[in-house]
Amino acid sequence: MSAAPPVIDRLRARIGTPGPPTTAVVEAGHLKAFAEAIGDSYPRWLTEAPPTFLVALAPVTAHLPEAEEYGKGWLNGGNRFEYLEPVKVGDAITAIGKLVDVYEKTGSSGNLLFIIFETEYFNRHGRTVARLRGTAIRR
Amino acid sequence: MNIEPGHELPDLIKHPTTRQLVQYAGAQGDFYEIHYDQEFARSVGLPGVILHGLLKAAFLGQLVTDWLGERGTLKSFEVSYRGIDVPGRPYRCRGRVTSVVGGRAELEVWGEDPEGNRTTVGTAVVELTA
Known part of the structure; x- marks a missing residue:
């Protein structure tokens, strides 16, 4: 039996392939719980998503069990957020994520694996409302 | 109030607690144990449970939207996590306007631990309402 290819090669093979879309409705109770958790009492956040709320609506990283073999x-x-339209209570938002880059760096305390992903969020009319880029690191 | 380069945003000082980390874990749906299980956090080389990077991003988002109010819209927001932060220590969020061009203002934002280390640094772009 041959050894599996290194984690980095297996992850790199997935770059650019979109994951399955996930759709969630922005619920008033979730907005309220999120605003309370971050300690932001601005009243607008009872009906509109505060800047980082979208990360609570859909998984922010693709499920990458193989990455956990590293470190x-x-x-x-x-994280980088780009906002095109406000997201409001009752909106059904679909998120589609993909890996955009995977690379290794040598840090002061050993090797690190950088996994860059992007998620695009659409409303029910198919318009992009926001984009998120994230850097996850395995150490 | 004029929005012009060099203008400093009012500081936002947060007082994160372990309770808040659990609350945030639930609200975001991020149940990675380094944010609420001290033993697990130490087993992966951390001093104990640490703040979610995205919680610090939320603090910096609040810094900007508290200052902006209804005068404009946040268009983009980027943060980079440079160090870890632990609950029980105040987290000071700061920012300043770096440029204003054609109704768009660019800001630099950062979060400091009590020693003044910038453990989160970032930028934001806001579109000002005419």
């Missing part, structure tokens, strides 16, 4: 833990390296 011993995850770190979040960064």
Whole structure:
């Protein structure tokens, strides 16, 4: 039996392939719970999504069990949000994510694996409302 | 109030607790144990449970939207996590306007731990209502 290819090669093979779409409705109770959890009492967030809410609506990283063979833990390296239209209570939002890059770096405390993903969020009319880019790191 | 380069946003000081981390884990649906299980967090080389990067992003988002109010719209927002933060220590969110061009303002934002280390740094672009 031949050894499986290195994790990085298996992840790289998935770059650019969109994951399955997931759709969720923005619920008033979820907005309220999210605003309370971040400690932001601005009244607008009872009916409209605050800047980072979309991460609570759909998984922000593709499910990558093979990445967990690398290193011993995850770190979040960064996030970038782009907003095209406001997201409001009652909106049905569909998220489609994909891997856009995977690479390795040597840090001061050993090797790190960088996994860059993008998620695009659509409303029920098919218009893009927001995009999210994230850097997940295995260390 | 004029929005012009160099203008500093009012500081937003947050006081994250382990309770807030659990609350945030539930609200976001991120149940990675490093945010609520001390033993697990230490087993992966951390000093104990740490703040979610995205919680610090939410704090910086609030910094911008509290300041902006109804005067405009947030168009983009980017953060990079440079260090870990633990609950029980105040987290100071700061920002300043770096440029204003044609009704768009660009901001630099960052979060500091009590020693003044910028553990989260980022930028935001807002479109100002005419």
